[in-house]
Amino acid sequence: MLLLDITLATFAYGLSYLIRFEGEIPPENLPALRNTIVWVVAVKVFFFFYFNLYRGMWRYTSIVDFINVIKAVTISSISIILIILFFYGFFGFPRSVFILDFLLTLFFIAGIRLGIRIYLSRKQTAFLSVFGKKDRKAKRTLLIGAGNTGEHILRELMDNPAIHMLPVGFLDDDRAKLGQEIHGVPVLGRIDQIEEIDVDYDEILICAPSATGAQMRRIVEICEPSGKPFKTMPPLGELIDGRVSLKLIREVSMTDIIGREEVRLDEEEIKKYLLGKRVLITGAGGSIGSELVRQISRFKPQAVALLDFSEYNLYQVAMECRGRSKEIEVEAYLADLGDRRPTRRVFEHFRPNVIFHTAAYKHVPMQELNPWEAVYNNVLAMKNVIACSIDAGVDKFVLVSSDKAVRPTN
Incomplete structure (x- = not known):
């Protein structure tokens, strides 16, 4: 890249003279060009290094990189003009040459980076369509x-053609965005106009992790008549540090549609409660337990122990937890809490400070059909956990109830 920039900077300076003199440089001006071209290029390259033009990865050239190019070219041009003024008093140097040199250098240095960015990213937008390079396997x-979120997902889809998803358009209720484009992909209309848009598509991706349950229900109700499959992103609370990734795309679940109004928690107090603690979560593979695992991991406990009777659920939540928080010690225990001996071994091995007990059956009609299992798990097993907690000197024991305990008709 350095050699290419040197070549372009040299070419820009020489071309400035040719343009200024309409293709034929007078003999009296040639010495000025020959005597200055080396150090003029050297000044440019110095500022290219100073503004870190060679630290970025070509494929990920961004607005920040282009701003640095503008800074480098502008400051180098000003420096060249000041040097010419100080040492030569501009005698024998056409002033317009340096204006042309500034514009040409900016065009070449920024343009080559933009070209490399487009080429390496292999964007499936208008640029590729000109050359007919379309992925036949890609789902529209x-x-x-x-x-x-939509813009971020679009960029990831464009940068990862192996995903085989070809973005064909956006729908958004913000009227200010209608008719505009994001990276060459148009905003076709409002969400409720999905049946009216004149674009073929194979599937729908909902890019709204902050949507409430009511908003998700509306979107799903609008999308269902199309007969196309649709996917979504997890809610913001499930995203790792709020970061969006294609790996998190999944089918729309009942949890997304049901939703609840957001309850704002005092996160500082929660952090004080969990920071550096050893936390044991029983029933970690269940719907409530797995969500607790996700949220507790955000507050940097020293270690998290996941305990569940289901091997599959335990494996799933353990893999997810380890992937989210590599700096947190994660231990998984497969055990029946109704059996005191394995339960006690878990406590002796892990030595928890805080326990969240979520290992309880909660579907009332099912438990009415299986009353002995309900008593065994919800009463005897909990009694074992409480006894082991007392013996182990646990600081805090949190029993997570459910709405079923308060309102059985739910």
Whole structure:
């Protein structure tokens, strides 16, 4: 890249003279060009290094990189003009040459980076369509939500053609975005106009992790008549540090549609409660337990122990937890809490400070059909956990109830 920049900077300076003199440089101006071209290019390259033009990865050239190019070219041009003024008083140097040199250098240095960025990213947008490079395996994907998440997902889809998803358009209820484009992909209309848009698509991707349950229900109700499959992103609370990734795309679940109004928690107090603690979560593979695992991991406990009777559920939540928080010690225990001996071994081995007990059956009609299992798990097993907690000197024991305990008709 350095050699290419040197070549372009040299070419820009020489071309400036040719343009200024309409293709034929007068003999009296040639010495000025020959005597200055080496150090002029050297000044440019110095500022290219100073503004870190060679630290970025070509494939990920961004607005920040282009701003640095503008800074480097501008400061180098000003420096060259000041040097010419100080040492030569501009005698024998056409002033317009340096204006042309600034513009040409900026065009070449920024342009080559933009060209490399487009080539390496292999964007499936208008650029590729000009050359007819289309992925026949790609599913034509309609994106719901033209906000920050939608833009991020679009970039990831463009940068990862192996995903085989071809974005064909956005739908968004923000009228200010209608008719506009994001990276060459148009905003086709409002969400409720999905039946009216004149674009073929194979599937729908909902890019709205901050949507409430009511908003998700509305989107799903609008999308269902199309007969196309649709997927979504997890809620913001499930995203790792709020970061969006294609790996997190999944089918729309009942949890997404049901939703609840957001309850704002005092996260500082929660952090004080969990930071550096050894936390044991029983029933960690269940719907409530697994969500607790996700949320507790955010507050940097020293270690998290996951205990469940289901091997598959335990494996799933353990793998997810280890993937999210590599700096947190994660231990998984497969045990029946109704059996005191294995339960006691877990406590002796892990030595928890805090326990969240979520290993309880909660579906009332099912438990009415299986009353002995309900008593065994919800009463005797909990009695074992409490006894082991007392023996182990646990600081805090949190019994996570459910709405079924308060309102059985739910």
